[in-house]
Amino acid sequence: MQISVIVALTLLVLTAFGFLIGRRRALAARGASGGRLHSLPNYYGYYIALWTGGPALIVLALYGAMGAGLVNTLAMTQLEREAAPLIAEFERQLDNDAAYRALLAQAADAELDAMEAREAIALARDAGLDPQDFQSELARQTTRLTETGAQLDARRGEIVRDVAARAPSTDAGIRARAGFEYWISPNERRELFLADARAIAFGAGLASRNTPELRAAALAMRPVEDVFRYSAAGLALALAVGGLAWARSRVRGAFRARNRVEAVISGLLMLASVIAILTTLGIVFSLLFESLRFFAAIDWRLHEFLLGLQWSPQIAIRADQIGQSGAFGAVPLFAGTALITLIAMLVAVPVGLFSAIYMSEYATPRVRAVAKPVLEVLAGVPTVVYGFFALLTVGPFLRDAALFLGYEDAVTQSALSAGLVMGVMIIPFISSLSDDVINAVPQTLRDGAYAMGATKSEAIRHVVLPAALPGVVGAILLGMSRAIGETMIVVMAAGQGANLTANPLESVTTITVQIVTLLTGDQEFDSSKTLAAFALGLVLFTLTLMLNIIALRVVQRFRERYE
Amino acid sequence: MAHDTHPAPSTVYHPAPPGMDTKIAARDLTVRYGGALALDRVHIDMPGRAVTACIGPSGCGKSTFLRCINRMNDTIDTARVTGSIRIDGEEVNDRSIDPVLLRARVGMVFQKPNPFPKSIYENVAYGPRIHGLAAGKDELDAIVETSLTKAGLWKEVADRLHQPGTSLSGGQQQRLVIARAIAVNPEVILMDEPCSALDPIATARIEELIDELRENYALIIVTHSMAQAARVSQMTAFFHLGALVEYGPTEEIFTNPRDQRTQDYITGRFG
Amino acid sequence: MNRPASIRSAVEARLARRHRSEQRFRFFGVAAISLAVAFLALLVGSIIIQSIPALTTWRVTLDVELERSLIDPRGDMSEASLRRGGYSAAIQTALRRQFPDMETREELRDLFGLYSAVNAARLLNQVVENPSLVGQTVSFTFPIDDAANLYLQGATVRESTAPGPAPLLVTPGEDETVTLAADIAVFDAFMDEARAVARARVRELEQRASRAEAALSEAIDRDIRAVYESEARRARTAAGQLLERLDEGAALVLDAQTPSLLIKAGGAVIRVTEISADRAQAAGEIVISGDAPGGLMADWTLWTLETPQAGRRVSDRQIILTDALRERGLAQSGFNTELFTYADSREPEIAGVLGALIGSVLTMFVTMLLAVPIGVGAAIYLEEFAPKNRITDFIEVNINNLAAVPSIVFGLLGLAVFINTFGMPRSAPIVGGVVLALMTLPTVIISSRAALKAVPPSIREAALGVGASKTQAVFHHVLPLAAPGILTGSIIGLAQALGETAPLLMIGMVAFIADAPTLGLSGFTEPSTVMPVQIFLWSSAAERAFEARTAAAILVLLILMMSLNAVAIYLRRRFERRW
The missing domain is CATH 1.10.3720.10 (MetI-like)
Known part of the structure; x- marks a missing residue:
């Protein structure tokens, strides 16, 4: 944390310094030759300041945007690799667990029934009838679904604990367990895990738990983070100093500082207008990409989507029904x-x-x-x-x-x-x-x-x-x-x-x-x-x-x- | 002509020459746009079956005068017209006069050719159609043909009557607009600088046409070009700062103006 | 050829018809404008009328005794202990003290139904903040349950009262029951009324049954058929039961399908359960005993609840209790401040727009921060710097098209790109703000370009003429002159974004969020909702009380948007310049 503050302050000072140097040099150039400057003195200052602060800022922004993610990914992939035996064991147990499979079937059943009830509610509403019965049915099925879900989670948890217990309590074992815990968690739990690990590693914020696994993950993160942080800081400072020196060396009386500064400004303005195009591209590509995946999921039966007369996407909830005829007919x-x-x-x-x-x-x-x-x-x-x-x-x-x-x-x-x-x-x-x-x-x-x-x-x-x-x-x-x-x-x-x-x-x-x-x-x-x-x-x-x-x-x- | 509020303009008034029937007669005709005085107590008698030219520098009120004759000033919210203007003795500004009927009797041609977004045929047939002047298709065809012939355009467009009016050249468009105006057989045709947007050849063509039309209609033409006024008109009225300064036979105005301002204008001292 | 006279008559012949058609045409124009004005009046009028019940609310104030053993179960006055205290029980005790008659489970359920449990949490917070309250009796005010509130506002229950026409003999029987007798047919009017209501209800039930039967004949699915069948059967049975009671000569048994009759005398309230055929005798039960009713009463009131219990969410007993609270001065009506000081809740009486307001502020902040600089920058580039070539033409066409892309598509973009690809948090103002910024961008660009275009070229030429560079001319001379126009356009764009709903549904800002987000940096990534989405959520809520709250929330949103637009109009008027 402190290093970034130091770097940011240094950059700020350097940029201000660059501005002053530019101005001073420009004034000096005018005084010495008694001649004329190409641009107003301030523009020489802006020019040097831009070269000092700009590239360094880009580096810092990139680090800020992606640094943490990269560190997490690098550290956790390493831990997951070490957890490979545990993962294999877990998958084997899950596949062979009869109770778990029974519960899965039950959940799918409840989900289907809930869907039907939901559809019936809509139908009853349309027909002007009291949908109360369906609503209670829906509530029943929802409860069943949550209960089954809880049982599923519990069973899965048992298996997880069982598998994790097999890892030895050595350093390597704990590291493997950390990787396993991370691998096994759903997305939001992973985020929590990472946040906790980061909290332990760098003291930023309060960790919600403090387990050996988290500590192991934190230990794995720290060196990676250090490498990134110091190299980013070093790079930024080097760029700043280098930019300052280079820009300073270019400043002479006849140097077209204003034109350079203005080129940067108009570049930024152009970037702003390109965003509109990027938005359109983003829309086109995201729609196209996801749609292609959808068409692949319905086996490229495009005509069924565009010309089908039956729209009931709820039916297609079960995997074996995805490609079923008529579920995704969009004509209605x-x-x-x-x-x-x-x-x-x-x-x-x-x-x-x-x-x-x-x-x-x-x-x-x-x-x-x-x-x-x-x-x-x-x-x-x-x-x-x-x-x-x-x-x-x-x-x-x-x-x-x-x-x-x-x-x-x-x-x-x-x-x-x-x-x-x-x-x-x-x-x-x-x-x-x-x-x-x-x-x-x-x-x-x-x-x-x-x-x-x-x-x-x-x-x-x-x-x-x-x-x-x-x-x-x-x-x-x-x-x-x-x-x-x-x-x-x-x-x-x-x-x-x-x-x-x-x-x-x-x-x-x-x-x-x-x-x-x-x-x-x-x-x-x-x-x-x-x-x-x-x-x-x-x-x-x-x-x-x-x-x-x-x-x-x-x-x-x-x-x-x-x- | 005594006015209490402010002195009468120094109008040099020429009555219509003897032997000429008076078609249009204006008395004390005054027009204000909002607060601005555009036409100041004009007093004039204009003949039928002749071309009367209105000349004068920009903003002198000659176009405003023209627009009084078919009450086009009604379309401008701020315009206030007082005084009298009569066609064949009938008061135009009277409330009981329907501008629709008036405009069927008084045709108008504008500075910029403005054919409607319709075919050549429909442009000419427009007036007869809305006024119900033709009993059937044949009669309408005949009206279109005579009007185009009178406007000297028939030969050029006979084989493309159903193309859009805007596809013609500027001069042709202006003749189309004239044909459109004469299709309802008006008594008076007003022309507001009809040649100012045209090249010299097209202008010559229109001037010829004006001369031919004189035999059947009373024509009043506003023009910036004194040469044109001299060429086509029999009578000329000179307007200045909203007042009618001098009016008389064209020859007289151009050779022997009585008013100093007319003299200065036609010799090119201002304008 | 020249035949003016005939032309004149020909024209004149058609004139009347043409003028009529002119009048007709003009009338269509007036009608269209009037229709638009009428639509607006209807829209705003109906929303204002619907919002009226939500502008005030009834609150109950009770003296709640915070008994030490109840509130501080561990007895150490620690926060953890205070948080485990029985606050609900304390409020319940206070309620029971008001109505000692409520003893059975059923009676107590009705009584406790008058407040929602969330209020206990408020009491808890009061105590945790100020532990010295423990052991004391505090005066605690809470909004009354929404169903009772609607009753008190006269929105859901039709009722009437009339003085008893003749003295009534009240004879207490077993177990809180009483028999009532009078010399004349004091229940005459009520009987007629009840039978009329019952007949209407029978008709309605029969219609429902036949509709269900019609649907049954078309339904194929087994489960759905079962429901239709049961629906039809239930309606037929209920109709049959009601029909039996319509017999003029028989006694009338009052139940959930009939209007209710209550008798008020002194502080006591009796609920009539059966009226004899001669309309002079009745049986009933005592709900509130007051000064022990009995004997011959001269001064009593007939209190008719015309809406049957089946048609309302408050029971007879709750109405009696609520009415008693009002009469004792414990329930009072006041301006609905809860609407502005609470976030969303499942309980209508404590659901407010605070959370959504904060969410809107945070989202708009992000939108403004992105859309205005980028939009103005793009406009400056396209208007002042861009060379006229294919690329800039393409950008221009692209921006115009983007302005007409349905807003929901921007939501899809946000979902696919920002949430699923960049992994930004769902439901967060930052993502909502970015999506709305992209949506608003074309508006800001187009209006900023118009403002820049309106600055006459002479200004630029003058600046360039004295040796300023292009950039200097633009930033020192053109931009300040165009600023009011740019500002106006930006504000209008933001107002549009403030009212936008659809794209935010896509990125999950539609979740139920009971806590207002932090009004600060961390708030940007917390799950939250915004005003229009809150309106959408409430409009689909089941409780009737949400209907008025939705309308009230709409008023708040409309006032917000109007003030934004008013600022824009003011700026335009104040700084507008014409060249």
Whole structure:
């Protein structure tokens, strides 16, 4: 700890020193030759300071970001290697333990039953029935699952203790035991183990336990850490001194210090703009990579994913069912997304477009002063609020209205309520974009129409709108892309049932809802369920990206025409 | 002409020459944009079946005057028009006059050619369509053809009537716009610097057209070019700082102006 | 060719129709705007109305005796000993002292149901902080259970009271039972009411049964069929039982399916269990004995709970107890400060937004720290330095597209890259902040570029003209002039991030977290949640009381976002410059 403080302080001093030296040298150069400096004296200071602090800082940052991880990995791999015999023994015992295998089967059973109960709850809700029985069944199965899990852990613990006990209590034995304990632990326990070991080794923070194994791990870490720490500190200081000397030697009156400093600044600025590209790349690669793993898990039956009519990912929970036909057929999700998007656009396009027309062509400044903020506020309301509104106000109202009109199967969570509210959310989006394009239509076109004796609405319908059409289409496409990608409203208000239906009063599910369903809650990252979420994400990203590109291009063309 | 509020502008008023019927008559026509006075008590009589040119330096009110005749100033929120302007004795500024009907009678051509985002055919057919002037497709075809012919564009576009109007050259677009204006058979055609965005050859073509149209319509043309005014017009009105300074037969204005300001303007001392 | 007269008549003939269509068109415009305004009014109005019950809360104040042997079981006054004390028992004792009538298990369960056990932890903390309280009697205030609170707010139970129309003879029987008799049919109104409610309930039950039967005919799965069957059977049986009681000539037995009738006289409360057919006699049980009811009572009150017990979460007894607490001045209503001083909880009455607020602050801090400098830097580069070539064109297209990528995709990115690849902690504000920063970045870049673009080139030319370098011109002259616009855009971007939910669900900020994260450096890696996610979590909670709390949390979030936007608008107005 102390060494890093010393290094940091030294670096700071060196950097400040570099700045002063640069300034001084620059002033001296001016005084000596009586000539002119290329740049202001401060720039010479900045230049040297940059070379002193910059590279050293990068080294320290790299060490800070990755040092601890590297030390842990190096130390623990060594210990795990020493624990190899114990690990082999443990695996052999686990495989041959009848009790353990029985418990595993029991857990799988309970899990399956719980899944079924969960599905039944959803079904009962949709049918307007009291899901209480299923809920108690679910609770029963969950308890069973936890109990079995606890028994499993206990049995496994017994085996672990048994195996660990075989290692001798010599130094080597304890080291092997440490490696074994680390190997056997799940991820979060490993983190705790490492944190404790580090606490013991370097006195940073308080260790929650203090066992011989931890002490052994700490002992293994210390030399590795020392090597890293001292070499990082040495490297940083050497770079700082070297940079200082080198930069100082370059400073003369005619030296273009400002240009060098500015090059660094513009380099940093460029780096900032590259982050946007890195984000896109990150999105594309992470989606693609995980999706490929998912497709591999379903044996590359892509057509079943894209064209299958049955979406019930819960069924595929057991390993032997992963590739089963129909479990991951995403058509109901696509249909649900399309239905809700359609409803949303049916609300948003007329209201948004007419609002835009009214605002840009008819409204007095006073009306604009009221209506524009209202639309802006609508645009600023968080989607979770819209979801709540759909769930508790619009949904029940629509259900009651449908019941009143004699439609018996009405439910609260329906495509209609989600679509309606989503439409409201998109109104400001369409109206503000359309407002922009309508305002961009040159006044001479309107004048031409008025001069022909057209009424205001005729001028708008016959001349302004056709001229603004590409822009309006772009706005609608962007609105659609928004509707497709919108998550919270549908999660809260559209329901969960993967119904393949065109009836807006039924509950449907969408791509985004299923992504959320698959990824919230505790499950392993590698299960085909979570991977399926990424495949859905890829579909969503591709779909919206295509819409966005087309829309942006159309709008771009429109702007070029009139600007 | 006595005004209590401030002195009358020193308008040199020429009545229409004898033998010419008065088509448009303005009395005390005043226009304000917000607080700014754009046109100050204009008093003028303009003939039918002739070309009247309005000249004057930028911001002198000549375009504002033009826009009074078909009430295009209505589209500007801040514009306030007072006084009287009559076409064939009928008050234009009267509340009971529907601007839609007025504009069907008074066509207008703008500085920049502004064909609608439609085909050439639809551009010309637009007026007859909205006003319901053609009983059927055949009649509409006939109107389009006569209008394009009158505008001297028929030969050039007869085989591509259904291409967009914007695909034509600038000069052609301006003639298309003129054809669009005459398709509803107006009584008056207003032209607001119709050639300022065109090259000399296209300008010559339009000027020829203006001369031909004179036989059937009353044309009022605002122009920056005194040469153009001299070439195409029979009557000329000179505006300065919102006031009508001098009005009379073109020849007279250009050869023997009575007002010093007119003299200075046409000899190029300012403007 | 020239035929002005005919043209004029032709135009005039169509004028009226054209003006009507103009009016219609204009009306559509007005209707669209009004619709948008109405939607907003409805949205905000419904949320405000729904939040009203959560703005106030009822609290019970009791004198709790902290008996030494109970609170300090080891007797050494050490913290460890104090932490093992029976605080729940102390509160229970205090409650029992108020209602000595509560003796059976069932009665006690109802009584103790009025407070949630978490309150004992608060008492514990008070004592640990101030051990001198041991052995004393302290006045302890706790929020009443959410179901009772909703009753007190009049939200869940329809009730009415009426003075007894004629003197009532109360004859105590065995075991707290009593018989009631009057000369006239004092229970007339109630009987009619109860039968009407029962008939409505029968209809409802029959509907449910037939719906279950319909579903049964379509269901295939064996387990699901079983549930539908039992549901149908249960509804039919209940309907049948109710129907029997509808017989006008018979006595009415009151149970969970019928409205309840309570009789209040003096301090005593009697719960009626059966009413005779002549509507003048009844049997009941004493819930609170008060001054031992008996004899002929002239001054008594008929207290009808119209909502049947089956339709509410508070039992008759709890209502009686709660009402007694209110009458004795022990339960009082006040502004719901718990909403702001507590983190999340499973018990609605002590669930607050504090944890989510702190989580939002931490997350927004990270977002701001990343999105603003990077976004402004990128904007400066693209607007001022970048050469016009394919690469910068690509960056530009890329940024515009990124702005329209669904937010949930950023969540997937965060999950795959930051959590699974870089191993950053789940549910932590730091990851949430990074994800939201990436999401906000395009907004900040686009608005900053617009602000830079609005600075006229003459400023740059002037600076360059006096010999400043490009960088100097930008940083000394252009950037200060564009700063208000950049700031406004950044604030609007942050406000957007503040309301974002979906990407945070992906990175696990949706977990139930009962402790508010530390408002400091270590808080960035602690599991936490943020305001919009808290709203999402509460909106799916089962307890009805969470509904109002959700609406109240939404109000808090909306006020936060509005104030951010107001700051942005103020900055824009204050510093806006037009060239």
